[in-house]
Amino acid sequence: MKLKALVTLLSDGKVHSGESLARQLGVSRTAIWKQVRRIMDEGFEVATIRGRGYQLTSRVDFLDPVLITNQLKDDLLAQVDLRVLEEVDSTNAEVFRQIAEGCDKKIPITIADSQTAGRGRRGRIWRSPRGENLYLSMGLIFHGGFSVLDGLSLVLGVAVAEALEALGAPDVGLKWPNDIFLPSGKLGGILVELQGELQEGVVQVIAGIGINVHMSKADDVDQPWSSLAGACPDIEWSRNQIAAAIIGAVSGAAELFSREGFSGFRDSWQKRDIHHNCLVQARGGEIKGVGCGIDGNGNYLLRTPEGDVVPIRAGEISLRVAS
Numbered sequence: 429m430k431l432k433a434l435v436t437l438l439s440d441g442k443v444h445s446g447e448s449l450a451r452q453l454g455v456s457r458t459a460i461w462k463q464v465r466r467i468m469d470e471g472f473e474v475a476t477i478r479g480r481g482y483q484l485t486s487r488v489d490f491l492d493p494v495l496i497t498n499q500l501k502d503d504l505l506a507q508v509d510l511r512v513l514e515e516v517d518s519t520n521a522e523v524f525r526q527i528a529e530g531c532d533k534k535i536p537i538t539i540a541d542s543q544t545a546g547r548g549r550r551g552r553i554w555r556s557p558r559g560e561n562l563y564l565s566m567g568l569i570f571h572g573g574f575s576v577l578d579g580l581s582l583v584l585g586v587a588v589a590e591a592l593e594a595l596g597a598p599d600v601g602l603k604w605p606n607d608i609f610l611p612s613g614k615l616g617g618i619l620v621e622l623q624g625e626l627q628e629g630v631v632q633v634i635a636g637i638g639i640n641v642h643m644s645k646a647d648d649v650d651q652p653w654s655s656l657a658g659a660c661p662d663i664e665w666s667r668n669q670i671a672a673a674i675i676g677a678v679s680g681a682a683e684l685f686s687r688e689g690f691s692g693f694r695d696s697w698q699k700r701d702i703h704h705n706c707l708v709q710a711r712g713g714e715i716k717g718v719g720c721g722i723d724g725n726g727n728y729l730l731r732t733p734e735g736d737v738v739p740i741r742a743g744e745i746s747l748r749v750a751s
């Protein structure tokens with residue numbers, strides 16, 4: 429019996445007798461009892477109510493490709509090649525495979541319930557527990573060679589922030605170049621990987637987006653972090669809805685960026701800059717200065733104590749609050 433089928437039956441939050449569950453799933457009551465133990469081992473909370481049955485008391489937020497595609501606009505829906513997987517090494521790696529297998533000129537997108545080798549920026553591991561968060565990657569094509577990609581990373585951050593705000597997340601901030609923040613800590617990140625020029629001037633980009641949705645503990649994360657459910661508990665966060673909103677926002681932003689470049693996104697990025705007017709350091713402390721936004725190419729600008737404005741190149745280093 430699939431555990432998912434049992435969780436789905438219990439997901440209405442009502443009390444279900446072992447007998448009725450056994451009948452609906454075509455197994456014995458003992459099998460149901462064992463499966464209830466297993467779903468509890470997977471982290472679901474199930475109350476056993478003496479003489480009445482079982483009641484699921486924790487939330488259920490399964491990924492469902494139909495619920496995701498139902499929320500996409502028709503013209504976008506016709507363009508996407510969506511894979512929703514229970515487990516994968518990395519959704520970015522899967523999109524590379526999707527492209528290699530040929531995705532019929534569609535936008536390859538992979539979403540997974542968990543990643544066994546989730547990748548973060550600068551070679552870090554991206555913690556990817558099952559069922560908790562959103563792990564989504566999209567393949568995007570740009571024309572004009574690598575030089576047209578200046579600022580793309582920031583554009584993706586703006587798109588994700590706007591998508592989350594449209595769903596009700598307040599005060600979404602951006603940390604240069606594209607970390608997604610809430611006031612209580614890092615909410616998500618974006619990993620941009622390039623596949624090289626497919627043909628003269630045609631560049632394949634894989635944009636991998638990780639957003640903490642329900643995660644409530646992460647002992648091994650070495651910086652303050654947040655989750656949508658933790659920060660906004662009154663909203664019923666659905667990973668399907670967040671995925672659809674991000675797919676829509678990222679594909680729209682990529683199209684606008686292809687047509688008009690970065691300039692139209694600059695203000696949207698700057699108003700969310702979490703380091704604006706803060707003393708920060710770059711290049712491992714070599715440069716300290718007050719954050720004063722980005723230039724037209726997406727470089728971060730620091731005003732040093734001497735009054736110089738120093739541009740920090742995208743991808744070069746990370747910014748930290750100076751001590």
Ligand code: BTN
Pocket residue numbers: 517518519520521543545546547548549550552554562563564565607616617618619635636637638639
């Ligand atoms: C960061 O370090 O801030 C970027 C994290 C990016 C994580 C996402 S999760 C989906 C996609 N697949 C990966 O392996 N990484 C990205």
